[in-house]
Amino acid sequence: MRRLISSSLQVKLTVLILLSTTIPLFLLGTFSFFTSARISEEKTKQSGLDAISRIQANVRFITQNVEDISIFLTGDKDVQQYMSDFDFDSPERERILTLTTNLIQSKAYISNISIYSKNKTMPLHTQNVYASDLSKVIEDWNISGKKWTTLYLANSTNGPEYTFSFLRAVKSTNNFEPLGFISISINVQELSGYFDKPNFGVGEGDLVLLGPEGTILSGNRQNWISRQWEALFPGSEPATWGKTHGTFTYVGGDNKQTVLYQHIPDLNWTLVGLVPYELYTEEYRYIWLLTGSIVSLAILLTFGLNLFFIRHVTKPLKVLRRLLVRIDPNEPIPLYQFESPDEIGQLVGSYNQLGEHIKKLKDRLIKMESRKKEADIRALQSQINPHFLYNTLSSIHWIALISNENRIAEMVGALSDFFRFSLNKGNDYCPVRQEIMHVKNYSVIQAIRFPNRFDLEFDIDHRIEDLPMLKLLLQPLVENAMIHGMQSKKRKGTIYVSAVKEDRGIRFSVMDNGVGMPQPALDKLIATMQQPMDQETSVPFGSYGLRNVNERLQLHYGPSAELTIESQEEMGTQVSFIIPVKENRHENNDR
Template sequence: MRQYIRKSLQVKLTVMMLLATTIPLILLGAFSFFTSARISEEKTKQTGMDAISRIQTNVRFITKDIEEMSIFLTGDKDVQQYMSDFDYDSPERERILTLTTNLIQSKAYISNISIYSKNKTTPLHTQNIYSSNLSKVIEDWNISGKKWTTLYLAHSMNGPEYTFSFLRAVKSTNNFEPLGFICISVNVQELSGYFDKPNFGVGGGDLLLLDTQGVVISGNKKDWLSRQWDALFPGSEQAEWKKKQDTFTYGGEDNKQTVLYQHIPDLNWTLVGLVPYELYTEEYRYIWLLTGSAVSLAALLTFGLNLFFIRHVTKPLKVLRRLLVRIDPNEPIPLYQFESPDEVGQLVGSYNQLGEHIKKLKERLIKMESRKKEADIRALQSQINPHFLYNTLSSVHWIALISNEHRIAEMVGALSDFLRFSLNKGNDYCSVGQEILHVKNYAVIQSIRFPNTFDLEFDIDHRIEDLPMLKLLLQPLVENAMIHGMQKVKRRGTIYVSAVKEDRGIRFSVLDDGVGMPQPVLDKLIADIQQSMDQQPSVPFGSYGLRNVNERLLLHYGPSAELAIESQEDQGTRISFIIPVKENRHENYDRR
């Protein structure tokens, strides 16, 4: 995988861009999550404080209303008269019960109003109270002023109920002598209705009302009533709550929760809110899901856009790489049509310019090599004085005739025609008839050198004798058949030369019935002849003529004119080629 990343620019850019975008997105997502979680927690705390403040307002309203009611009762003349008399069934008793009953019915948070008089042994209760633990929470019955009791248990017609009361001393309006006190009991069940739904912003949670001693006097959990805060939550001392309001975290991982508290002025009570961390977890999970979805979506969009743009940028580079890897040295460099003003477009433009420049250099080099070969040939031809050579051979020819040396005269005449055709005034092309005549002159010379060795037969289509062809193609093939085919047999052989016109062009064939070649030798000969023209020839000297003919055919006529060699051991060899038909014999037929 690492090696693949190193080799691929697209993968490198993709990985780099992915890391460059994903890591900041993850960091941003984590920062957003923790920031949102912290803000959500602070918001929950603030919402909880607001809820506690609203409940505190209700509690203060109730307590103030009870205190004002007690003031009203202490000044009532019937109450004053009732508490001053010793008679329990005084006429004021019914009027007081009627008054207090109306007050209780109009105030749902009041459960009972009791009048304790020093002049009477039995208190006056609005509701039937069978027994009460008030005496256990009042240390001194000689009450002066006012006070709130802690929670205690009272038995009435409704059964046992927890309650707490407000006590106010009653003095005579005449002589200010203490007459006793009024006890207004709070309906704890009705009061707890204010604590049922604290609405801390995340739903759920608990709300408690603690008195001056840290005892739970109201709340949304009945089983906590009359229990000490320090016993319910060990390690969280109420005495350490110095501020008017504050928050802190209580508990470990299993029961961790946020504690919010507010002190109620004048009463020295404390409202406490409890927010379990499970509620935060639910909200954290929502924030995490929202943040994770946003980060994932942003990462996918970023990755998709990066991949699209990277592919768009690297596509021309990949095409350039493919073109450069597949370049054939023998073929022109393929151009790539891509227009863009950026660096990639400039690179493609430079590549195209380089291809055009290399193409021009190759064409120039081919022309220079061709001109060099032509110059070498012309230089070689110029070193031979054709007229001097022809005149000399003509003189030898006539001397041989005068001396009756007809074979010498025939050989010299054939040699003169052979050389005249080979030079051909520097022309590369001749007619088919001239090429056949050249082969015949060569055969005359060789038949005198090697008498009774071979016969040469021709099968020439007379319609093609005037058509042009590249010169000196057949003579090397006949020479190869004569030297390698005929001289190695102990019998007189025959060489057949044919030229026929076909649909593809003119087919020339040289066939001998000599020794032939075994298949391995034939395969090696064909492979050596087909070697690239740029390579140093490794064929034997005797087969160099075949390679030269093959190269000239390829240079002038193309791959379709390549030599075809067929041979069987002890049966002979056939060499053939096809050239296109050219009507104009003066046309330049070199391939460009």
């Protein structure tokens, strides 16, 4: 088992699929064999019961015909007259013999018709009967109705033969006095012809007719006639076969047979069929041979197809494994040319895409690091240049105060604070309060430059005033709102600056009620903002500041901090972004 677990994927798949197909096929073959054998046996039993039902119909037809003949004879006037007289050689005797002879000749299954009269000492037989054991099977000669006798021996012109008879009492049509009875004997030899070919579905078998006490009245085996069923098949008394019809398996020594039976209730007879179990064995052998051949062929075909497909599947996997094992971190991932619409082909395609993507990421990372360094250099330059301007503006501010030029002093002071914040001692981060003050200083300068054109309103959550943020993020957005949202507006507008703390971080928003943007212009601006930072694109006029802020946000806070722009023509524009909360202003915030 350990060797199998540690073996290659191809070996494990081969063994697994072989077991998963061979075991079900073997179980399916076994199930099919037993099912087919059971169905074949049930079919044979049902066929035997159908055959017994057909033979039963023939037996009932014969018995009904015999009873009809007996009714006809009891009402015949010659029979009535003959049985009423005491004279044995009465004129009616010849007419009766002629009538019964014609009946016997027309019905091959009738061997003799006898008339037993109370007024005569000798019965009238159609055939010459020398001796009969009828008296041994009739307990009471005063028959009052009708009955069938059991089997008895009779000697006639045809020699000794077994027979059984139908007896019907005869009463006078004048005064209903009992006159005797009529006996119609059955030709057992002729009746056995109906049992010669039982046709139980397998072509062989035995069929017998049992009397009330289990005596075999007729059948396809002449040597069984008159024998007791219990003597032939011990332990299977017919009295225990409760149902009207049914089947069971009889086992007696080496004798194993399927017994089919059907009772004839009004006659108290039973038709019994016997099917040797050896016939099933031959049929089982054929079914087993056929099932085994099909299952073996299916296993061979399944194994061959599985082996072919396993090799087809594992070959590209082996190539991928070899390529991945030999990867050099300093070299590009080698590509594998394999085209297939299945999952393996998709895996190879994903592997190739992964290699290309890693190559692009490496190139992009190199470019981003280069651009970040360039941005840091530009920021340093912007910090160095305002240093000189800050000193000069500070001097102008004091000269204006001395000269009582308050507006000039206010504007120069705001401009000085503006550049002081830009310098910020070389720090990239500042408290939120300082960023808001920088925007206010910028608005003071712009308000003096563009009087009565806009109002600036602030909504700042006091909980975030001391939290650190990347500097110079809000001023470009306010500048963009003033220049592009307010200058084209005919009346005075308002710019709203808000900063609130949310679950995701701090949300900053700059909203104006200026001219806004039409939808095509907004879509073009958003598309420009969403392009990769390392991709060289032409920046539309007025969007450079937004793109610069967006690029700095993503460089320092990641893609989740990118700008969100919403605008509607003649209604205004809102630009917002979310940055993570940083409690320590000195921690490294760069991504």
